[in-house]
Amino acid sequence: MANCLPIMVQGTHSDAGKSLLVTALCRIFSNKGLRTAPFKSQNMALNSYITIDGKEIGRAQGVQAEAARIQATTYMNPILIKPEGENRSQIVVHGKPLRTMQAGEYREDFYEYGKQLIKESFSKLATDYERIVIEGAGSPAEINLNERELVNMSVADMAKAPVILVGDIDKGGVFASLVGTLQLLDPEDRQRIIGVVINKFRGDLALLQPGLDWFEDYTSLPVLGVVPFIDNLTVDAEDSLALAGYHTGQNATKALDIAVLHYPRIANFTDIDPLVLEHDCHVRFVKKRSELGTPDMIVLPGSKNTLEDLQYLRDNGITEAVIELVEKEGTRIVGICGGYQMLGTSVMDPSHIESAHRRMEGFNLIKHMTTTLTAHKRTVLVSGHVQLSGHILPVDGYEIHMGRTDRDSNSYGSHFIHLSDGEKDGFISEDERIIGTYLHGIFANDEFRHTLLNKLCEKKGVPVTYDRCLYQSVREKSMTTLADVVESHLNMALIEQKMDAFSKR
Template identity: 40%
Template sequence: MTHTLLVAGTASHVGKSTVVAGLCRLLATRDSPVAPYKAQNMSNNARAVATPDGEAGEVGISQYTQARAARIRPTTDVNPVLLKPRGNGESQLIIHGRAVGHYGAGEYYAEHWNRARLAARESWKRLADEYDHIIAEGAGSIAEINLHHRDLANVETARFTDADILLVGDIERGGVFASLVGTLSLMPSDLRKRVIGCLITKFRGDRSLLTPGIEAFEERTDVPILGVLPYNDPGLPEEDSVSLPPRGERATFGANDGVSDERAVTIAVPRLPRISNFTDLEPLAREPGVRIAYLPLTNQIQNADAVVIPGTKNTVDDCLALCSADFDDRLRAFDGPIVGLCGGYQLLGRRITNAAVEGTRSVEEIEGIGLLPVETRFTEEKHVEPVSRPIHGCGPLTGASGVVDGYEIHMGETVALTAVDRPFDGMGAATDRVLGTYVHGLFENETVRDAFLDSVFEHAGIERSPTLTKRQTIEAERESETETEIESPHDRAAALVRKHVDLSALGLAE
């Protein structure tokens, strides 16, 4: 009989995804069949995977990552319902990997929630028929009393899977004991009985200082604290934009690599109001000497060494936002390498047509930034597929060769208006310094990443040392590791859970 463990939280961004990934990898290393599961997710960071009938669909990136941690082939069953916010109170509803439509919250709950619930149950049943363990992830807080009658990811999941519940709260922002006590008191009574323990995450400092609080908490609630996880990011992809700075603030990532700022390059990323799949930038941020700066649209970019425009859930409205802030003028004046990914590719073109289909504004055509001689026309059809294409190195990717693997998730088709380099087997577009492509996961490819960074360092006038590569950094970390070989973020998450969580209380001890 399949055992389901629901990792629920006191709030969003408390570490649920890391705990699920760690438990999945831990069980996978024991050859114990395990799958992750999240009945309903809300995220604009998605990956292309297979649907139950073998077609291409999309799931939230956390469930994709967790499936990789479990060493199984990701399918849409690990995340049967996905909501992708697009602004103005609407989200695109994805069921079993396929887009159903755009709805406000009221319309979704009134007309589509029951269908979503059935889909979630179907997916869990298929997983339960194949795996001994299912590690489910809740969404946000399990204590949202206004949503208990329609809380698919938490309340419904716990009930239809007959799950044990592990409650997670983070101490980083303070008030963890109040959050845990309050959550336990507000949970439905039948779910409260399913809670087998709590975890405290993101702890910094002396563990012994928590002892009085833990003892008082356990005495008050009769629920054990099963672990205290230190603040130690294993490097898993971020699920949503909570990890990014607020729209009016700048933040820089990738600065803790021991490389002086004088020897580093800065890649500017505009903080689009409806940014999506910003995890495409994470492979660059992990490279020594590379800083990724997320900038408000009103910021200057002349001090940056390159610009990458990420995906967007609403190309039309984000194009209008860029132009309203005069970011388009600053980008046209910028003389360094520029890459547009998916929606960013569409923004770099000369125009976008049939815009009323994609946006909320009733306009048939808007001008793009105009750095690539292409045009995008929107239709109702959504394109989702894994891709593997030969690359012809050109523009900012001069020197790249071989095959590029990734995935496409987009609406709209982009065509060239004049002769232009097509770097990906006739797809995408490039000039001497500007490149656009629909390929997500582009910088996960070593040949692309190295070619792009070579062009960025060259433009900055900084010598990129051939010995300063992330691969060698990882090898050095492995050689210095004494207890276990750390091979990936999944392994680091598993090591974190193994060391700091009472697995026997979860029924997961060896």
């Protein structure tokens, strides 16, 4: 551990930019030839990532590991909290579900066990890496939670890590939020903060300079950098707060209109990011029937509580409207994971794995298909091929689901994916308008996505596009851009100097 220098990024609030800054630092240190790993002790998110050994961690830590050019492991996120309903979450420990807990139960009964898990995981990373970039959660100034928190200053203390505090100027009041956070910290915790970063800045830096000077004089802490707002980054979002950045209204200037159903327990919504990048696609999230319109394609993303989200869609009249579009207008529809389960005849939860409901009717667009939720969770990386429009196309991705889906073998349609291990997944109708699959990341497969979108173009009578994006190439370019921009706007020499000095305390 003596050769490992940790640094922690905390924020004045959620969505301040912690995940992106950690991602950038992972790539910056990796570029310097330093063995680097991300670490987040406890992550609350419905966007998850599957490691090479089939374990589930927060998606942000998986992406940060990619930025560091290493394989992600559960040591980088030993505790993942996946909300299932009000005051209730599934607790995932080292990539596998432990059990569902109430908030109070987690805080009281899990605390000591969680604390030990975190310490052991960090120690393992510290023996293997030269730099560990730690991400906090929410704010370290949540004084009602600080006595038994497992993710901010308690982790900084355990790791003996200096802390960078980041504030989001795009939301306004950045100096108030930075100073207020500092004022609410205990003196020993405040001593861990080596400086602040102001994130998402737009405009003339000269106009901000008086505020920076005042802040440094008032707090005696340096401003380590002012990072500009970086547009058009393709770096997977951590949680649903990022959904505010996605489109919701229609846009007639783009050839293809794609509607994504946005239910309360939406999960792994970043599955649609590759569609967003296509220049002829307008991808929008739909919460109300009145917002649905007449899209060219409807996407049902994953769900952490399929039955409750089905109830939401039915209560809002969206189910009926979607069925009418598919059956009468010929609209194409794709369901992924929980969205795939919804397309069937019914979803059952006899043991109340996720919901208080025992059974909920589905869209019945895939006839004679039922899903029964079970305690076993399938988490695995998979690959195979699909047949679409006469083409055999390779695909890969990952599965995260609790449930067994059965379909009458005599019903119409066929399996969608033939997996490399000989198994089959999903459903595709004979006319290819209805597709369901457990494969997250399906749209990230370029050949499949290009073929699917060009079939939509043909049906609509608009020009087919042959210069579509290559998704993984765009992601890698985004990570390079992020690291380059952040490094050019941070005082990295001062940060590394303070990291070194802090390690000698």
